[in-house]
Amino acid sequence: MAQLCRFYHSISKGLQAFAILKPSYPFASFSQAFYQTLSLPSSSKSQYPPLNFEFDLDDPALLQFLQLLKKDDKHCLSSLEPSKDLICSAIWVLREDWKHALRAFELNSYCNDEKACNLMIWVLGTHGKFSTAWSIVRDMHSSSLSTHQAMLIIIDRYAYANNSAKAIETFNFMNKFRLTPDQKAFRALLTALCKHGNVEEAEEFMLVNKNLFPLEIESFNIILNGWCNITTDVYEAKRVWRDMLKYCLTPDATSYSHMISCFSKEGNLFDSLRLYDQMKKRDWIPGIEIYNSLVYVLTRENCPKEALKTIDKLKEQGLQPDSATFNSMIVPLCEAGKLAMARIVLNTMVEETISPTVETYHAFFEAADYHGTLEFLSKMKGSGLSPNKDSFLIILEKLFKLKQPVNALKIWAEMKKYEVVPSCIHYRKMVEGLISCRWFIKARDFYEEMISNGCSEDPKLNKILQKEVLGSGDKRKQNVKKANSDKV
Numbered sequence: 001m002a003q004l005c006r007f008y009h010s011i012s013k014g015l016q017a018f019a020i021l022k023p024s025y026p027f028a029s030f031s032q033a034f035y036q037t038l039s040l041p042s043s044s045k046s047q048y049p050p051l052n053f054e055f056d057l058d059d060p061a062l063l064q065f066l067q068l069l070k071k072d073d074k075h076c077l078s079s080l081e082p083s084k085d086l087i088c089s090a091i092w093v094l095r096e097d098w099k100h101a102l103r104a105f106e107l108n109s110y111c112n113d114e115k116a117c118n119l120m121i122w123v124l125g126t127h128g129k130f131s132t133a134w135s136i137v138r139d140m141h142s143s144s145l146s147t148h149q150a151m152l153i154i155i156d157r158y159a160y161a162n163n164s165a166k167a168i169e170t171f172n173f174m175n176k177f178r179l180t181p182d183q184k185a186f187r188a189l190l191t192a193l194c195k196h197g198n199v200e201e202a203e204e205f206m207l208v209n210k211n212l213f214p215l216e217i218e219s220f221n222i223i224l225n226g227w228c229n230i231t232t233d234v235y236e237a238k239r240v241w242r243d244m245l246k247y248c249l250t251p252d253a254t255s256y257s258h259m260i261s262c263f264s265k266e267g268n269l270f271d272s273l274r275l276y277d278q279m280k281k282r283d284w285i286p287g288i289e290i291y292n293s294l295v296y297v298l299t300r301e302n303c304p305k306e307a308l309k310t311i312d313k314l315k316e317q318g319l320q321p322d323s324a325t326f327n328s329m330i331v332p333l334c335e336a337g338k339l340a341m342a343r344i345v346l347n348t349m350v351e352e353t354i355s356p357t358v359e360t361y362h363a364f365f366e367a368a369d370y371h372g373t374l375e376f377l378s379k380m381k382g383s384g385l386s387p388n389k390d391s392f393l394i395i396l397e398k399l400f401k402l403k404q405p406v407n408a409l410k411i412w413a414e415m416k417k418y419e420v421v422p423s424c425i426h427y428r429k430m431v432e433g434l435i436s437c438r439w440f441i442k443a444r445d446f447y448e449e450m451i452s453n454g455c456s457e458d459p460k461l462n463k464i465l466q467k468e469v470l471g472s473g474d475k476r477k478q479n480v481k482k483a484n485s486d487k488v
Helices: 002-021 027-038 060-071 074-078 084-093 098-105 114-126 130-142 148-160 164-177 183-195 199-208 217-230 234-246 253-265 269-281 288-300 304-316 323-335 339-351 358-367 370-382 389-401 405-417 424-436 440-452 459-487
Strands: none
Touching: 060 084, 060 098, 084 098, 084 114, 098 114, 114 130, 114 148, 130 148, 130 164, 148 164, 148 183, 164 183, 164 199, 183 199, 183 217, 199 217, 217 234, 217 253, 234 253, 253 269, 253 288, 269 288, 288 304, 288 323, 304 323, 323 339, 323 358, 339 358, 358 370, 358 389, 370 389, 370 405, 389 405, 389 424, 405 424, 424 440, 424 459, 440 459
16 A cells, blocks of 8 residues: 555656646646536526536546556556546546646546546647547437537537637537537536626627527627626726616626626726625625625725725625625735734634635735745645745746845745745746846756756747856956956
8 A cells, every 4th residue: 555655656756747747737636627617507696516426536446547547567457457437437537638648547447437438528628638528429329328428528629729709619619519509508618708707708799699599688698798807897897787787687786796896806896885785775695706896995995994894894794704704805915015904803703703815815825924924834734725836936027026036045945844836927928037137047947857857948048048157257357367367
């Protein structure tokens, strides 16, 4: 068992190394992204998939299976008949390495497992391997498996890849697989496009297809959410609000929630409160999201007492404040440099047995000095939330902005302590930051280490470093010559 544990540790290190080689995919958010993808057809905001995806990552058989996959022992692999659950668990562990994940999937002797197919399609789509993903869809269709969820996953992954045309083409192609696109699938397409920033394309598609899919408040709310919470474009959000009225659609509680969220992000306290009052006059009970938006805008506009009263009002309505409620105070307080007050809110949050989130600590990383940063790194780990790659990116950006290269180098050393393997983005941030502080020799060392770890070269950085490092070398030679001539 000890040997298997050591192997699992080496697998983890290997996957982390892969993340260095392939920086273009946001691996830290894979789990959340997958759950959001599978939740597409539902209007629920749950992060969990409608399918029963439960992975037993502590299963000793999984470790043995991964070992055989890594060794590419074809003889042993061909004699295996892994269970469906084991294959899905292996695909999930190897989701950052699509080739090995696909190898595990191809050992599925059952050939009728919708769950494994959907999971593999998501992994392939995330890595842009759509031709292989489509081949799995065709195999599912020929095996009389339902391809409805698989098609929605492909639509979402095309949107993720910023290819809205292909996402729309896939939706129109559903008829080929005897899947008549319905209102549910239509909303799923709009959601996928908006979620990944293609709000304009989603709105255009909705209006062009109004004869097939009559305009309704639910579809407009998806577009409104895109302008309000994805792109945060108040001008476009107001326009969509007016269009809803033009098409004789009455905004509902969800519409108001999106608009209040948008106004609060822009620091528009007046319109946030105005819409909140309108909701109450219409006897709509505001949800927790609306109260969180009001807490944020009140805190941002320097009304912390009123923000606290809003939290009390929230409780009076029978709602319970959550981590997002307290983050709505902590984030703007940290942005304003009011660290002492943010600490008080954090203490209140803990006293009410509400666990801080990654967002909570990231807000403090933005505001704290070097020693405070170390303190919150320790607190973050102590709370069970180990600092991730984004955590250290935030810290490094802040330190270089403050022209503190020495502290940045110390934080780089701290990354190893927290078992965070630097990615290409971290290396580039260090090289660019050190250059901005005119630490050219050290920047060159990091650049060379970056290239040796498999990151691609940056012609611009290379040119700057060659010029500055060689230039400083020539100056040192000139100084030595001048010193020797002075001695003579």
